[in-house]
Amino acid sequence: MSIEQNIREISRKLLSDGVVDLIIGYGQGTLPYATTPVFIRNADDVEQLIWNPCCTNNLALYVRRELEQANKKKDARPLKIGVVTKKCDAKAMVELIRENQLKRESIVVIAVPCSGMLDKAKLHKRAGDRELLRVEVSGSEVILAGRGFEIKVNRDEVLRDNCLVCKDPESLPIADEIVVEKDDYKKPYVEDDFSDVKEHEKLSPQERWAVFRAEFENCIRCYACRNACPMCYCSECFAECSQPRWLGGSVELKDVLFFQIVRVLHQAGRCVDCGACAAACPMDLDIRKYTRKLNYDALNIFRFETGVSPDDKPLLATFSIDDTQEFITEPE
Amino acid sequence: MKLIKKNRLKDFLNTLMNYYDVFAPVLKHKKIRFQKISTPEEVILEYSNTHNKPTELFFPQCEVLFEVDLKENIPEQPPKPDKPVIVFGIRPCDARSLQILDKVFHWDGVDDPYYFARRNNAILIVMGCTEPRSTCFCTSVGSGPMDHNGADLFLTELPEAYAIEPVSEKGKAVFEQVNDLLEDATEGELKSLAELTRRAEQMIDSEVNLNGLSDKLRGMFDHPVWDEFHLSCIGCGTCTYLCPTCHCFDILDEKKGNYVRRIRFWDCCMYPYFTLQSSGHNPRPTQKQRVRQRVMHKFQYFVENFGEIACVGCGRCILNCPVNLDIRSILKRLMEVKG
Numbered sequence: 001m002s003i004e005q006n007i008r009e010i011s012r013k014l015l016s017d018g019v020v021d022l023i024i025g026y027g028q029g030t031l032p033y034a035t036t037p038v039f040i041r042n043a044d045d046v047e048q049l050i051w052n053p054c055c056t057n058n059l060a061l062y063v064r065r066e067l068e069q070a071n072k073k074k075d076a077r078p079l080k081i082g083v084v085t086k087k088c089d090a091k092a093m094v095e096l097i098r099e100n101q102l103k104r105e106s107i108v109v110i111a112v113p114c115s116g117m118l119d120k121a122k123l124h125k126r127a128g129d130r131e132l133l134r135v136e137v138s139g140s141e142v143i144l145a146g147r148g149f150e151i152k153v154n155r156d157e158v159l160r161d162n163c164l165v166c167k168d169p170e171s172l173p174i175a176d177e178i179v180v181e182k183d184d185y186k187k188p189y190v191e192d193d194f195s196d197v198k199e200h201e202k203l204s205p206q207e208r209w210a211v212f213r214a215e216f217e218n219c220i221r222c223y224a225c226r227n228a229c230p231m232c233y234c235s236e237c238f239a240e241c242s243q244p245r246w247l248g249g250s251v252e253l254k255d256v257l258f259f260q261i262v263r264v265l266h267q268a269g270r271c272v273d274c275g276a277c278a279a280a281c282p283m284d285l286d287i288r289k290y291t292r293k294l295n296y297d298a299l300n301i302f303r304f305e306t307g308v309s310p311d312d313k314p315l316l317a318t319f320s321i322d323d324t325q326e327f328i329t330e331p332e
Numbered sequence: 333m334k335l336i337k338k339n340r341l342k343d344f345l346n347t348l349m350n351y352y353d354v355f356a357p358v359l360k361h362k363k364i365r366f367q368k369i370s371t372p373e374e375v376i377l378e379y380s381n382t383h384n385k386p387t388e389l390f391f392p393q394c395e396v397l398f399e400v401d402l403k404e405n406i407p408e409q410p411p412k413p414d415k416p417v418i419v420f421g422i423r424p425c426d427a428r429s430l431q432i433l434d435k436v437f438h439w440d441g442v443d444d445p446y447y448f449a450r451r452n453n454a455i456l457i458v459m460g461c462t463e464p465r466s467t468c469f470c471t472s473v474g475s476g477p478m479d480h481n482g483a484d485l486f487l488t489e490l491p492e493a494y495a496i497e498p499v500s501e502k503g504k505a506v507f508e509q510v511n512d513l514l515e516d517a518t519e520g521e522l523k524s525l526a527e528l529t530r531r532a533e534q535m536i537d538s539e540v541n542l543n544g545l546s547d548k549l550r551g552m553f554d555h556p557v558w559d560e561f562h563l564s565c566i567g568c569g570t571c572t573y574l575c576p577t578c579h580c581f582d583i584l585d586e587k588k589g590n591y592v593r594r595i596r597f598w599d600c601c602m603y604p605y606f607t608l609q610s611s612g613h614n615p616r617p618t619q620k621q622r623v624r625q626r627v628m629h630k631f632q633y634f635v636e637n638f639g640e641i642a643c644v645g646c647g648r649c650i651l652n653c654p655v656n657l658d659i660r661s662i663l664k665r666l667m668e669v670k671g
Binding site for chain 2: 029030031034035036037038039057061062121131133147214215218220221222223224226227228240248249250251252279280282283284
């Protein structure tokens with residue numbers, strides 16, 4: 001049996017036994033490097049569920065949304081959702097539980113042993129930006145093919161950066177149903193030394209500003225980063241708030257930079273580094289760089305990591321008298 | 333038939349740059365998009381299509397409509413373009429999308445002055461598609477990879493040259509300006525042109541039958557099929573902001589010190605705030621209604637208002653949607669369900 005068949009089997013049972021009302025998972029996409037989230041309510045439809053290294057979207061986003069919408073309906077039976085869950089989705093759900101956005105008992109976590117997801121931008125780069133018509137994964141090899149070319153690349157080299165630093169992707173912080181089948185490929189693990197963050201910190205404020213500007217002046221303010229993020233769930237985002245209005249309507253630097261800075265800062269102690277924002281960005285901006293800085297600070301200053309246990313309090317909801325105060329600067 | 337040899341394309345562009353501000357596909361931060369060029373070397377010639385929509389040259393994401401100095405109380409008009417513009421290398425689908433925008437910005441016989449100031453000032457040198465992408469479905473929406481509609485001059489890439497055909501009066505004038513650089517096509521090259529044109533059309537393998545769709549949609553506003561599509565949609569603006577025919581905008585007054593300016597900027601029907609009224613009422617409160625709006629607008633309302641589909645089949649929304657919600661799949665489903 002494959003992972004995919006295992007997921008279908010579990011889902012079929014959950015639906016036909018009436019344990020869950022809905023399964024959220026991944027379905028066949030229309031591009032060779034994409035899957036699309038699917039919503040299954042009928043046990044006969046579980047064949048739509050698939051599993052491959054292109055299951056990039058973070059499904060925690062939909063879980064929260066579906067539960068919120070269901071709970072708005074008066075007198076409705078509480079909705080229960082089965083979720084095809086890889087480690088980063090599980091981490092996001094842990095954070096959502098900690099922030100009282102999700103009830104643990106509303107979800108059945110179908111824990112899938114993930115072996116890393118492919119990075120769309122890396123695939124395109126390896127194909128020399130030629131159109132990809134076929135992406136075939138077998139073991140540690142990925143075949144990229146298009147009109148008049150077929151190349152083999154090492155799977156390790158086309159994984160998303162956040163997947164490379166993901167430790168023990170097979171052990172999830174929350175799990176109810178375990179997919180026991182395994183991939184025949186083992187993802188490399190690179191210990192995260194945050195060297196990129198440290199390098200960036202060495203730059204002068206002017207240089208850092210220049211790097212930031214050069215990247216985000218290309219932002220088209222489509223909000224894909226925000227909307228793909230499982231942790232961005234405010235019912236009214238500051239970016240759209242009109243009373244008061246926090247930022248203007250343009251895509252001039254002043255507005256785009258303000259949007260991005262505030263969006264990133266709102267992730268302090270919350271980002272699970274699932275890479276959904278970066279994968280969603282239609283302009284391929286290096287969005288993860290800045291949330292990584294926050295994750296580094298949370299770890300470095302407070303020894304805090306996201307997505308570990310649903311029982312702990314969120315970072316920003318805790319205070320210890322021993323907390324370091326080095327980052328607090330006195331006004332001059 | 334005249335040709336411009338590939339090794340003379342540089343001279344061709346240089347000649348154009350003497351008379352015009354030339355905009356062409358360039359590589360900007362990992363993505364190919366149209367920008368004003370200062371040398372022919374900047375131009376990217378090997379591209380299926382630009383990542384961003386070229387209609388942004390005429391209807392930019394954000395523009396200042398006017399500025400007022402509160403002290404002086406003199407409205408300042410935004411600067412008028414002084415040099416005529418050439419858009420070199422725009423694809424047939426995108427040239428067609430400008431014809432669609434022309435209709436919107438000429439609604440009820442009134443020209444939008446900002447849009448038409450740029451539009452009337454520009455000449456389109458369209459580059460036929462000899463290598464369409466698998467996501468291109470222009471032939472399904474009444475066009476094709478070699479569609480000359482909307483072009484002033486039409487170029488087709490041959491092995492060693494570009495075939496060049498003047499289409500409009502404006503195009504003929506440019507044709508004269510570069511006449512010295514042109515050569516007559518040989519019989520072999522003419523054959524090659526015919527062959528490439530035929531091949532390009534065959535290469536569009538993405539076919540969606542839309543016969544009768546807009547009529548069918550008229551009665552489908554409350555159809556249960558709309559419960560299917562929006563589920564995976566995350567409500568971002570990728571599809572609309574990259575779509576060459578999307579044209580919705582918002583207007584805002586911004587004040588800084590003594591200056592007030594009125595700006596116009598793209599808006600997006602996928603956003604919940606798009607239709608939020610000051611009373612607090614929102615006629616499209618759910619993503620289901622917003623996704624339906626986008627499809628209906630392009631394939632029903634626009635047809636009713638302007639007599640054609642507001643989609644040119646460029647495939648940008650398909651290639652860039654973060655959740656791979658494919659407009660072709662939606663259309664196929666709409667065609668197959670019982671109306």
